[in-house]
Amino acid sequence: MEWDGGDVRTRFLTLASQWHSRHPAPSSGGGRIDGPQPGQWMWHPPAHSIYDSHTYEGPDDDWLEVAIRIENADYSPGHCRIGASLAVACRCEGGHGQHTVVETLWRSGGPTAALEALTTVLRSTDQWLAGSRRPDWWRRTAGLA
Numbered sequence: 001m002e003w004d005g006g007d008v009r010t011r012f013l014t015l016a017s018q019w020h021s022r023h024p025a026p027s028s029g030g031g032r033i034d035g036p037q038p039g040q041w042m043w044h045p046p047a048h049s050i051y052d053s054h055t056y057e058g059p060d061d062d063w064l065e066v067a068i069r070i071e072n073a074d075y076s077p078g079h080c081r082i083g084a085s086l087a088v089a090c091r092c093e094g095g096h097g098q099h100t101v102v103e104t105l106w107r108s109g110g111p112t113a114a115l116e117a118l119t120t121v122l123r124s125t126d127q128w129l130a131g132s133r134r135p136d137w138w139r140r141t142a143g144l145a
């Protein structure tokens, strides 16, 4: 299978629409994370990065953010890294933005492996959020103040 194959693109768009249907609201995570900003999902990982996130607001300005990322592994052409993370607002004195409480990262060579990794990563985010969508719950689970 090639990166630009029709079947590959169709599977990717199906996975992208799964994510978007679960996280339909516009992200409010802007400015909290360095790096690529949320945008349109485009296939061809050799050429594009994908970054998207969704924030669940809690009481007292608390928040939980789920983020997904697909990017090139620049040192090996055609490979990409696919990952997701869950983070909560930082409550430290002299805050540093956010604390990652759980994450998963895969590295894949070739489009089939990349799609399988993306499927697994999306399933992980579903499982995390099935546990709870409340920042205070994740904060306690991670042992954060």
Ligand SMILES: [Zn+2]
Pocket: 090, 091, 092, 095, 096, 097, 098, 099
């Ligand atoms: Zn902190």
